[in-house]
Amino acid sequence: MLKEISGGVCAAKGFTASGIHCGVKAGSSPDKNDLAMILSEQECAAAAVYTLNRVKAAPIYVTMGHLEDGVCRGIIANSGNANACAPQSHENAEQMCALAAKATGLKPIDFVVASTGVIGQELNISAIEKGMPTLVSALNSDGSDAAAHAVMTTDTVKKETAVSVNIGGKTVTIGAIAKGSGMIHPNMGTMLCFITTDCAITQDVLQDALHEIIPRTFNRVTVDGDTSTNDMCVVLANGMAGNEQIEWKDDSYTLFYKALYQVCETMARAIAADGEGASRLVTCTVRSARSEESAERLAKAVVGSSLVKAALFGADANWGRVLCAMGYSKAPFRPEYVDISFSSIQGSILVCEKGTGLDFDEELAKKILTQDEVVIDVSLNEGGSEATCWGCDLTYEYVKINGDYRT
Amino acid sequence: MLKEISGGVCAAKGFTASGIHCGVKAGSSPDKNDLAMILSEQECAAAAVYTLNRVKAAPIYVTMGHLEDGVCRGIIANSGNANACAPQSHENAEQMCALAAKATGLKPIDFVVASTGVIGQELNISAIEKGMPTLVSALNSDGSDAAAHAVMTTDTVKKETAVSVNIGGKTVTIGAIAKGSGMIHPNMGTMLCFITTDCAITQDVLQDALHEIIPRTFNRVTVDGDTSTNDMCVVLANGMAGNEQIEWKDDSYTLFYKALYQVCETMARAIAADGEGASRLVTCTVRSARSEESAERLAKAVVGSSLVKAALFGADANWGRVLCAMGYSKAPFRPEYVDISFSSIQGSILVCEKGTGLDFDEELAKKILTQDEVVIDVSLNEGGSEATCWGCDLTYEYVKINGDYRT
Numbered sequence: 135m136l137k138e139i140s141g142g143v144c145a146a147k148g149f150t151a152s153g154i155h156c157g158v159k160a161g162s163s164p165d166k167n168d169l170a171m172i173l174s175e176q177e178c179a180a181a182a183v184y185t186l187n188r189v190k191a192a193p194i195y196v197t198m199g200h201l202e203d204g205v206c207r208g209i210i211a212n213s214g215n216a217n218a219c220a221p222q223s224h225e226n227a228e229q230m231c232a233l234a235a236k237a238t239g240l241k242p243i244d245f246v247v248a249s250t251g252v253i254g255q256e257l258n259i260s261a262i263e264k265g266m267p268t269l270v271s272a273l274n275s276d277g278s279d280a281a282a283h284a285v286m287t288t289d290t291v292k293k294e295t296a297v298s299v300n301i302g303g304k305t306v307t308i309g310a311i312a313k314g315s316g317m318i319h320p321n322m323g324t325m326l327c328f329i330t331t332d333c334a335i336t337q338d339v340l341q342d343a344l345h346e347i348i349p350r351t352f353n354r355v356t357v358d359g360d361t362s363t364n365d366m367c368v369v370l371a372n373g374m375a376g377n378e379q380i381e382w383k384d385d386s387y388t389l390f391y392k393a394l395y396q397v398c399e400t401m402a403r404a405i406a407a408d409g410e411g412a413s414r415l416v417t418c419t420v421r422s423a424r425s426e427e428s429a430e431r432l433a434k435a436v437v438g439s440s441l442v443k444a445a446l447f448g449a450d451a452n453w454g455r456v457l458c459a460m461g462y463s464k465a466p467f468r469p470e471y472v473d474i475s476f477s478s479i480q481g482s483i484l485v486c487e488k489g490t491g492l493d494f495d496e497e498l499a500k501k502i503l504t505q506d507e508v509v510i511d512v513s514l515n516e517g518g519s520e521a522t523c524w525g526c527d528l529t530y531e532y533v534k535i536n537g538d539y540r541t
Numbered sequence: 542m543l544k545e546i547s548g549g550v551c552a553a554k555g556f557t558a559s560g561i562h563c564g565v566k567a568g569s570s571p572d573k574n575d576l577a578m579i580l581s582e583q584e585c586a587a588a589a590v591y592t593l594n595r596v597k598a599a600p601i602y603v604t605m606g607h608l609e610d611g612v613c614r615g616i617i618a619n620s621g622n623a624n625a626c627a628p629q630s631h632e633n634a635e636q637m638c639a640l641a642a643k644a645t646g647l648k649p650i651d652f653v654v655a656s657t658g659v660i661g662q663e664l665n666i667s668a669i670e671k672g673m674p675t676l677v678s679a680l681n682s683d684g685s686d687a688a689a690h691a692v693m694t695t696d697t698v699k700k701e702t703a704v705s706v707n708i709g710g711k712t713v714t715i716g717a718i719a720k721g722s723g724m725i726h727p728n729m730g731t732m733l734c735f736i737t738t739d740c741a742i743t744q745d746v747l748q749d750a751l752h753e754i755i756p757r758t759f760n761r762v763t764v765d766g767d768t769s770t771n772d773m774c775v776v777l778a779n780g781m782a783g784n785e786q787i788e789w790k791d792d793s794y795t796l797f798y799k800a801l802y803q804v805c806e807t808m809a810r811a812i813a814a815d816g817e818g819a820s821r822l823v824t825c826t827v828r829s830a831r832s833e834e835s836a837e838r839l840a841k842a843v844v845g846s847s848l849v850k851a852a853l854f855g856a857d858a859n860w861g862r863v864l865c866a867m868g869y870s871k872a873p874f875r876p877e878y879v880d881i882s883f884s885s886i887q888g889s890i891l892v893c894e895k896g897t898g899l900d901f902d903e904e905l906a907k908k909i910l911t912q913d914e915v916v917i918d919v920s921l922n923e924g925g926s927e928a929t930c931w932g933c934d935l936t937y938e939y940v941k942i943n944g945d946y947r948t
Contacts, residue, residue, distance in 0.1 A: 189868030189876045189896075219864055219876070219896055253861025254898030363865050440847070444943030454660025457626055458770050461596030469596045469626070489626055491661030528944075530937050536848055537855030537935075 136393055137298050142278025145296035145309035146332035147374040148175040151277035153284030156265025158258050159214035167284035169265050172328055173208035173273055178370035180206045181341035183348050185365035191218030193247045194366060196227040200243045204337035207244035209328050210234040213287050217249040217257045218363045226257040233263055237270040246368050248326050250287055250313055282311040285326055288535055289314060293404040299393040301386050304377040306333045310397050314405030327367040327401055333390055334373035335380040343391050344369055351398035354523040355406045356438045406524035411532030416446055418510040421520040428465035430521035435463035436510060437525030447527035449503035451476055453485040456510055473513040478505035543800055544705050549685025552703035552716035553739035554781040555582040558684035560691030563672025565665050566621035574691035576672050579735055580615035580680055585777035587613045588748035590755050592772035598625030599634040600654045607650045611744035614651035616735050617641040620694050624656040624664045625770045633664040640670055644677040653775050655733050657694055657720055689718040692733055695942055696721060700811040706800040708793050711784040713740045717804050721812030734774040734808055740797055741780035742787040750798050751776055758805035761930040762813045763845045813931035818939030823853055825917040828927040835872040837928035842870030843917055844932030854934035856910035858883055860892040863917055880920040885912035
């Protein structure tokens with residue numbers, strides 16, 4: 135049985151975290167944390183997935199190098215600057231790890247490094263250097279909240295979760311913090327997500343689990359179609375739960391897998407719901423498809439369509455745009471078999487049956503569509519597969535945030 | 542020598558056009574034309590390209606059928622209703638042709654039919670039936686303007702052009718009207734565009750020319766990433782210029798090709814500049830690429846990026862988003878070779894050299910980026926190929942138009 139618990143990345147045994155303001159971005163508010171650390175008492179098996187963008191930020195390359203041996207001890211991360219396409223970017227990413235190592239008595243390669251923020255500007259490494267001793271002395275088992283805040287950029291709420299599960303008589307805990315908002319799109323980590331667990335599990339099995347879960351969770355979220363240069367999802371497993379080490383895809387693995395899946399799905403939904411400027415979470419489930427792949431492609435096209443997103447901002451039951459988006463997704467389906475309904479906590483309404491529009495109660499549709507979470511339910515009536523993707527509406531606020539509009 | 546001339550789709554010999562208001566959409570303003578006809582005195586060779594959306598509107602299928610023999614006499618088109626995924630859609634599309642045929646004394650298969658507007662609602666065919674006699678009696682050689690207005694939906698300006706060229710001692714004329722605005726995206730006709738010419742040219746050579754030109758013009762325009770169910774580009778050639786019929790890809794063909802290319806490029810740029818809610822035309826040229834295909838893919842990713850579009854709305858020289866969009870385009874290039882500059886009639890400014898940001902004059906950048914047309918110039922420094930794509934900025938107005946936002 136999975137149990138949701140508090141504590142975020144510090145919920146699992148042996149992990150501490152901290153977040154402080156060190157002034158990465160000139161003129162930033164001292165109330166906004168911009169430097170985070172997560173540290174494990176013991177060495178961790180580490181698995182990671184990175185952005186597929188051809189332009190990768192320096193911290194991605196540095197982390198890839200540090201995780202070549204599959205183990206690490208902690209994570210150092212900043213917001214306010216992406217350290218991508220910037221002067222001294224590689225040197226500065228390495229330097230962040232060196233500073234973290236010096237302050238903790240560990241080695242630079244013990245650290246994963248991540249940055250998020252503006253591209254193309256030199257990282258203020260001296261601010262990070264000055265802040266490092268404070269960051270390390272602030273490490274504590276209640277530090278998840280401060281760390282979660284430190285990786286936020288235009289996020290409006292922190293993203294944090296944790297679950298526990300009994301594996302072979304031991305309580306295994308998995309926690310996470312994430313950073314989402316803009317530039318969220320398949321495929322890839324599509325954001326920053328740091329996951330910690332006290333599960334004893336081998337690195338290769340952990341990496342397998344992550345590789346199976348990411349395509350069904352984070353890669354099914356789209357906010358604006360832009361895949362960032364800095365996306366990363368990392369899991370650190372320190373084994374301190376004392377369970378028998380998971381080395382095979384046995385029953386213990388299945389329990390762990392489900393728990394990790396739930397953590398990733400919770401973070402994925404939280405990222406979609408807090409998409410830049412979003413006023414509501416949009417979930418699209420495509421059912422009775424011939425394959426999961428085609429269901430996923432169709433659902434992704436729907437939640438990714440600017441026209442669908444704008445219609446949902448206006449709470450307009452414009453199902454024609456849903457069908458149109460499916461049409462250009464390149465996935466096979468028969469338009470004349472398609473049923474479409476919209477639903478939310480206010481109920482459900484069928485608006486299109488067998489590819490043709492129905493007369494429906496516009497007032498009820500409005501009531502359904504003005505909720506915080508709206509579901510677009512599509513039945514292809516062709517097979518037994520399904521997939522769910524998440525996105526958000528397209529709002530004035532998105533344009534404002536990204537237009538850097540100075541009136 | 543190509544000469545720009547007036548007259549739109551009536552510029553070429555033997556073509557008349559008309560546009561009227563018949564009330565396709567209940568409650569629409571009587572000042573807004575919604576029904577258009579273009580007619581040729583003589584039979585035309587007809588070439589067409591259609592939407593690749595799997596969900597195709599009924600008029601697309603009907604037109605495909607009517608053009609199976611490669612000839613036609615005219616075009617009947619309406620705005621206010623897309624006649625897609627709607628009850629009786631196929632019957633109504635055929636009926637539009639039958640009504641046009643009856644009023645002109647021609648056959649239904651002599652007509653191309655096109656519709657644009659909302660999806661999923663039954664077409665008001667009786668309004669079209671009532672309007673048809675007026676539409677036909679209004680046909681005249683100055684009718685291009687009225688027809689261009691009749692196909693507009695959320696377009697803010699009519700799109701119309703014409704050029705003439707001397708081919709073998711004869712003046713050959715090509716004219717066009719188009720409808721663009723929302724749902725503009727590769728690949729396909731990506732809109733409605735009706736082209737008329739008095740050139741004598743065989744149907745297969747005409748179709749070849751269109752197939753070569755569309756990918757380099759209309760398919761290089763993106764407004765919002767949505768490909769409509771109704772896109773169509775049709776060329777009618779009635780041969781009345783009296784030139785020796787073009788049957789091969791000879792010098793005459795080259796002259797005709799260039800003229801048709803210019804007509805298509807003019808319409809493509811006009812559609813991008815008048816994208817839904819657009820405040821400026823965004824042109825991205827990717828140069829010194831290893832292939833035209835990769836240059837095109839990169840340029841398309843740049844003009845299609847919501848983050849680039851929003852930055853340009855705010856006149857923000859955010860070149861990092863340009864490089865990031867290139868990175869997820871899946872085209873091969875070396876980020877560390879890339880130069881990026883922004884330009885407009887106010888000048889040009891280099892902002893990124895060899896993949897790394899430069900210090901630049903923010904004030905000059907602002908001046909350059911606040912113009913009606915902004916060019917993003919990218920040099921890959923790898924080869925000899927290039928491609929240009931067109932788009933527009935992402936504005937509050939786009940969200941407003943598509944959000945059907947009722948405050």
